[in-house]
Amino acid sequence: MSVRCARTFLALLVLATGACAFIDDAIDVIKLGKEIGEEVLNSWDLLGKPFNVSSSVEIPLMRRWERQVLSKLAEVRRAIERLELTVEKNGAIAILLAKNAGKGARLELRLHEMSDLLSRVATADRQMREYMRYQQELERSTLEDFASWCVSHEPGALPGLLERVHSLIFPPHKHLLGRGLLQLVLDDLQDHQDLCEFQLSQHQLIYDMYNTISLTEIKGYAMMQFSWMLLRIYGKGNFTQEASLTRQRYTERTAQTATAARSALFMAKRDLYRCDPAIHQEGETYAQITRLLQGYIENEVDMNTEATCRDNCAYYTLAESHDCFKDQYCSKQKRCMGRIIDCNYIDSDMWVCPASMSSHRRYEWIEYENGRTLGQVGHCRRGTTKVDSWWRWLFWHCSYCMCLCDDASFDSDRYFSLWDSTSDVRNNKVVTGIRLVKMGRVFHLQISEGTLKERGHVTPGRWVPVQKFDPNDKDIKQDVDYHTLTYEKRAIDLDELDSPTGSIMTGVRLRMLGPHLHFEIRSTPFNYTTGRLAADRSVWISNDNTDGAPEKPRKKLELYKPDIPTRYRSVSLPVDSNHDQYLEFTHSDFEADAAQSTVPFIDIQPVQPMKGASLLSGAGIIHRGVTGSGGFVAVKVLTYDYSRHVRADPPPTTFDEDGETTEFVPVVN
Incomplete structure (x- = not known):
């Protein structure tokens, strides 16, 4: 063995055993794509010249190189699998197929085509994993045939599958093929807005689709680049230019996909609330204010x-x-x-x-x-x-x-807590869900919190326990610790509040604004790259407009002949309120219910997207109802806007340390 070959082999051995920790930190497709590109680049730099396989002396060394390349590919695969578990557990495409089943629409056909193409790439990926698992027993011809398929010009080979996936997202001739899949999805979601049954916002669903497609691109790119390496080891050629063209085409596709995703994400709604359950259960899905009027x-x-x-x-x-x-x-x-x-x-x-x-x-x-x-x-x-x-x-x-x-007697549950409900920002925790809960005779806002990590990743945590109290407790004061609804003071403001760019939600509360119950969120600046909160710079955000404002007064949402909302069975009650409105709790309709119930009811279902693993930037108080129903007062959340972080970093041509930073953005009220 030549001295140069020996040195190169040792360098690759160090790369295969030590660089995996670098990839282990990748937690989103953008960072993973960049780091895998760097690993591929280093592997190419270390390969050197192709082997002369005609010499029997080189065959053992060739097998060593083969094992090292496959070992390196296995490390890359493990990094992909870790992210794959996060991306695919939401099943964005499966959700969309379920929503569009039986419609026969163009969207459904394209979703089926996309699902089929992604399945074919996934099948190839599983085959590659099997080969890595049994590499010691495999014949060279088996790996050579697979590597050849991964870079073949045949339409059904891996490059052709990736191009077809891309053409669905970014049609090459839009005047002939129409709009891309992400735009079609957005159009469908805006026509059929409720995703509450899936506990994903429109924004999250499109972002998850983007991640799924980008992850498929990363899989394909890794398989193709390592296939060129294997073919070079087997003495089939140098393939430097071919690998460069593969990198260039991957860069073009990912950049165009990111452009399409940013456009769709910018237009997609980020709000999320709960649908009506299949069966209403008092104390489980809703609670009542009792005997107010x-x-x-x-x-x-x-x-x-x-x-x-x-x-x-x-x-x-x-x-x-x-x-x-x-x-x-x-x-x-x-x-x-x-x-x-x-x-x-x-x-x-x-x-x-x-x-x-x-x-x-x-x-x-x-x-x-x-x-x-x-x-x-x-x-x-x-x-x-x-x-x-x-x-x-x-x-x-x-x-x-x-x-x-x-009659504000013991039989009347008409109290709302005015205490703050906040996450532990000192330990880098953020709000991951909200619900209204009834403890005794008092309604509280309760939050779930999770730990913020790098690049918007959230580790699920727990529901923060509510501090229970009774209005008759010693040292508990009216309009300081709680509010009592009365005939004159029974209004609640309906608002949608969002954090400024560079901040996320870390708390919620109710306070009194005149005679109205008024909703607020706490917003905290953070560094997207590192995931660190600027705890000492948290601020409370609200919409302090009132119904007595001289210019644009807050408008009242009228309830017309409101019946008990649980009697409305045809479909889930839609959101019929808007930002900057208010409503008054009142009695149910005399004709329908003898005015025996206080409406709206309170929806106490938790709103916690992705089971507490989602980053939230805002929240609101809404009303769900229709004419003739008292409806429900409910909470909603706003998922974080990832559009500003969606971009395609091209695989490097030279090794480049990750220098991305995101400075804290000051809060602007």
Whole structure:
């Protein structure tokens, strides 16, 4: 063996055993592609001149080179596999195929074609892994044939498969072939916006598709470059120019794919919320504010201190229950100990179906003698009660009125925590999910947190425990620790809040803005490359516009004849609110529900994309509902915008240390 060959062999041995740690750190396709390009470049530099395989002296050395190249390829493969587990677990293409199944649309056909091409490349990749596993027992001709296929000009060979994948993303003749696949996906998502069942935002789905395709390109590039190396070892030629052309074409394809991805990502929505579940379960998927404003039957004789009936029901817009005249119907129901509001006369006599003692309702339904009904009339488990108005001294009619009761008693759950819910930024943790939870009689915002790593990677963590309290606890103060909903203060602002560029979300809270419950997020600057948070530069962000603003006042979202939202069964309730709106918690419709429920209900399903492994930049409070339904107040999140980080770093022509930095970007309010 020549001295030069021996030195080169030792250098390659060091490369194969020591450089794997360098690749181990790659956690996204951009960094992985760059590092694999560097490994390929170093392998080519170390190969030297092709072997003369006609000499039997060189055959053992050739086998050593072969094993070293395959060993090096195995290290590259392990780095690819680690990232592959992250990318493919979301199954972006499978999700899109499921959404478009049976439509027969152009998108579905192209998705099937893309799936088929990716499967063929994956099959070749699995074959290569088998060859690396059994390389000691393989014949040279087997590896030579596989390497030849990996660089063949045949349409069904690896280069042809990669070109066909690319043509679906970046059509060579757009005027003939139409829009690229990513744009078609974006168009379909914007027409059918709900991805809530998959817990991925539009942005995430397209980003995952980009990662899947880019990872396929990396696999193909690695197989092709190492195939040229093997063919060189086998004495089939020098292949320096061929390898250079492979690198150039890979660079062109990845740059064009990145351009298409950036364009689609820029337009894709990043918001995510939960759909209605298959079955609504109180305490599991939703919770209720109870007895805030509830339909209540009261006779006018009991709403004044003189026990007279000289006025009418409409007179009592704001009253109290002062007595129970002669133990009539008032003695058969729970008395309203708070304020009685907006009374109306419907008819003199009625049949009332009382609710069970454990229910938050007072009545299941009411049927008046004139035929009018409030609520859904049906079987009455406790039996109906006849309630009749009466005449007093022939002149005054003591009427039973239908009113609203605002009673902040122990039976009423109407409290919202004003405490901050934040991640542990000192230990580099960020918010990875949000949910509204009901603890006792108090609603809280709860977050999940994960550890931020390099290049936007998040290691899932846990749901941060809620600090439970009761409004009656010592040292717990109204409008400091909690807010009590009342007739005058029952509004909640509906906003979508996002962090400025260079920052991510590290907390949420509710505070009072006038009489409104108001949502805020905490935003913290971070370094994308290193993943480090600037903990001391966190700020709270909100939209402090009010409905009394002189220029563009916050608009009210009106609820029209709102029924109980769990009765709406046809499809999942859509988001019908917009940023810079508000709504007021109110009673359900008199006709539909006898005004027995407080609506909207509270959606308590967790919103945690990718099970806590996703980077979030913002969040919001929304309303999901339609006309005739009270709907749900729910939380939403905004996934991080990766478009500014999507680029194609070409494989280096000379070794280049990773010099990428991302400076902290100051927060701009």
